[in-house]
Amino acid sequence: MPGLHLVGLLKRFGKTTAVNKVNLEIEDGEIMTLLGPSGCGKTTTLRCIAGFLIPDEGEIYLGDQSMTDLPPEKRGIGFVFQNYALWPHMTVFDNLSFGLRLRRVPRSKIKSRVDETLALVRLSGFAERYPRQLSGGQQQRIALARALVIQPRVLLLDEPLSNLDAQLREEMRFEIRELQKNLGITAVYVTHDQAEALVLSDRIAVMNNGIITQIGTPEQIYNQPNNRFVAGFIGLSSFVDGIVTGLDTARAYATVTTSDEVAIRVPAGSMALNQEVTLAIRPEHITLISDTSAEVPPDANLLEGEVIRIAYLGDVIDYRIQVGGWTLRVHTDTDTHLRPKDKVQLMIPAERINLISPDL
Amino acid sequence: MSRSKILVKAIEAVVLVFLCFFIFGPMLALVLWSVAMKWFWPHVLPQEIGLDYWAQALGLQKSLAIGAVSITDAFQTSIVIAVLVVVLAMLIAVPAGYVLAKYRIPFRGAILFLFLMPQAFPQQPVFVNLLFSFNKIGLTSTIHGVVLIHLMVSLVFAVWISSAAFKGIPPELEEAARSVGASRLRAFFQITLPLAAPGLLASAVFVFLTSLDEFTGTFFIGLPFISTLPMLLYSSSGYNLQFASVIAIVLLIPSILFMVIIERFLKAEYIGGVGV
Incomplete structure (x- = not known):
């Protein structure tokens, strides 16, 4: 799977610059966390990668291919939302198979792919349930499964654990990292929770005021912060x-x-x-x-x-x-x-x- | 059972009886009047009952002795107009409501206000003015003219309710569909529209009932050639309570039917989501 490159990404909302010329190279199979306080531009960056927002300047590359002008449905991304965003009028099976049916995967194969993915998130046997019949943690796992079942080239996660209670959140950190490593998928994870970032990232990009102030492994970020913001925000x-x-x-x-x-x-x-x-x-x-x-x-x-x-x-x-x-x-x-x-x-x-x- | 519980039950019973009286009392009076052949003061119940007014109104009997004419034509006209108004109103309200709910379009407030404008003035002057302009382009006393008038009256509610229905749906649901490969149109038709359907249905029901009951606009623009049920009701009320009661009951039937539909399809959780 190819890596993801952001080059001079810039996004304004009215007069405020939410993302200010961000450059970022995310390697193949790496999980990169964008960490920062609310309003730092991390979610805006992620939504630009997904194609939900169109950047004012800059380019987004997946491998050698520019994705900047592609609509979200052509980017081959999986997106996990903070509020799960499962479709309430569809069963778990329909939620997962929706993307496969759009890709014209044959019916028999859809069934096996959905079953495999449900097993991956340890929710086999939940296919006929409706989202409202699931707990928050289960809903988020289904949301993860829905993003993974289409075998995306990049997995994007927008504060996926912040609606869960503390204990579950801690478990899910490991689960997400394990899943990402097993699948070898390139992932970008957005959070404001430093503990989450330290646990599950290969590298962390700390953002503040629309710019990346430091990029490094969790150890580097924690032990060698190179600016006052990072030193004060993490630990x-x-x-x-x-x-x-x-x-x-x-x-x-x-x-x-x-x-x-x-x-x-x-x-x-x-x-x-x-x-x-x-x-x-x-x-x-x-x-x-x-x-x-x-x-x-x-x-x-x-x-x-x-x-x-x-x-x-x-x-x-x-x-x-x-x-x-x-x-x-x-x-x-x-x-x-x-x-x-x-x-x-x-x-x-x-x-x-x-x-x-x-x-x- | 403790004393306070008995008291609560008693109060509940009294409230229920009063509610039934206020809701079904007037309806019962309508039913009684519609079958009363002879009912003079001071009798509490009709002295003579019969279905002659009903038979006459439904066109099953033509007697000059009974003061009622067939309402089937007016009923048909009313339904045709109402259906046309619903179709046109929803064709406008669904896209307009969606755009107003989802996008930060310029002049959003002004556009919403524009839909409100016909309601912001006393109805009669508006319709009298329209009578002049409709006359010039030959729209008076036509179905088209009446449909346009009803559309004008009901569009504000149709657009506002639709907009609320779409606003109640988190934008992430559509984005999630886009991310797994759905085009903008497919995401709308397979995710957003089904989820907004209860709210849109409520909007359509509201438009239908508004059109069915509309009087003032139809009176100025529709008469004399386009006569709807409320027109007949007006011309007979006052001196012919039996016939008026028959029409009133006929007008009530669609409302009750729609109440059943709404009860069936609109779960409380959806209605909660509409009020955004």
């Missing part, structure tokens, strides 16, 4: 602004000094002296040290701080700790028992600090 991050005051090229470290004269050692990357940078630090990468004799790795930063707020989250305790003129969020296990105004020492390994450009 939690504390941000610290500073200026590069020293470069230790031999050991590939740089020193960043904040406006209140706190020096923090960070990986050098491609920084220049006197450059303004923003540091993003994950709460789980900071360790609280109450015992000064604890072993501290040579590359780690040691900072003094004061607890200002405590939130018990069940699995972790979320501390806000004032360091100089800024705060850091720290997650610790639930064994620590600090109180507001307690002085603490923080340890942050240098390589766990992400540098992001402050202008994004």
Whole structure:
């Protein structure tokens, strides 16, 4: 199956630009997630790929073939909607066979294809039911089956799990990924749920304000966010602004000094002296040290701080700790028992600090 | 059974009796009048009953002693006009309602308002004006003329109800059909239209009944050559209650038939979907 390429895709609604010159290459057999807050342009991008919307500029290629001017019915796509969009006046069998009948698949074959696909989504024996007789999870599986039964070249999913309850949602993540991998189908998945994106994607494209701000594997997106939006949208991050005051090229470290004269050692990357940078630090990468004799790795930063707020989250305790003129969020296990105004020492390994450009 | 339950049951019974009285009371009076050969004050029930007015109205008997004429011609005219109006109204209302519901077309409000215009003025002046213009193009006292008048009166409701019917159908259903390979037309005819059918049927029934009952427009444009049932009813009401009752009952029959159809095909869930 061919990959999907978006080239300079642009879509305006009135005066707002919903999708602003998006370039994206989705490889053959890959599941790519478009992740972002509502209104970021992810659904608009997906609807352009499906042909429900006509982009104002740009091209969409499936392999070498341009799909930009094809109507939706000629694109060979399968689309799964957030609200399932099953046809309420048709049985499950008719919902699935509709596309096959349009393709003039012989009657005997339709029956076997529908049965196979229903088995694939583990709903064999539901063929004669009407959609209203199914639960939400079953309806969404039928919607998935309807999209797959026509053997589409690309599978598009628009927040397919957001109407389901939390537990079912978590199960379905794995199910969708497994199905996609088994079929080897190229898929584009739209969601605003970061956990969903991290679990089921090969790669994630994080969108904001109509542009893709970062593309990468789930690990890359989480561990090396390259801008403030990604660092803040996926997982939690504390941000610290500073200026590069020293470069230790031999050991590939740089020193960043904040406006209140706190020096923090960070990986050098491609920084220049006197450059303004923003540091993003994950709460789980900071360790609280109450015992000064604890072993501290040579590359780690040691900072003094004061607890200002405590939130018990069940699995972790979320501390806000004032360091100089800024705060850091720290997650610790639930064994620590600090109180507001307690002085603490923080340890942050240098390589766990992400540098992001402050202008994004 | 507890005391409060008995009280609730009693109240329900009383309400039901009153409802029956208000709904069936007037109808019963119509039925009584239609068979009353002799009914003078202060008698509570007719002194003499018979089917002569019915026989006369249905053209089975021609007696000069009974003050009733055959209504079969007027009935036929009424039905022909109503059917024509329904067909034309739906031919306009289905596409118009669909487009108004699904697309953000320019001047949407203005177009909806345009359909409302004939209703926005007192009816008589509108019809008197139309009488002059219809006269010029030879439409007065013709079936076409009356059909046009009925169309004008009922189109606003036809378009509005159709539009609501289409609006109640999520656009994703049509998009889903497109995505599995259906053309725009096929998606409309196989997905959207069947789902909108109950609402469209309601719209058609409404147009049919409106046309069947329409009086003012038919009076100005249709008479003297086009006479519908309401015309006959008007000319006989007041002095000939028996004949008027016969016509009134005949006019009620289609309404009751349609109530049955609506009850049969319009599930409450569909009606809920229409009110968007």
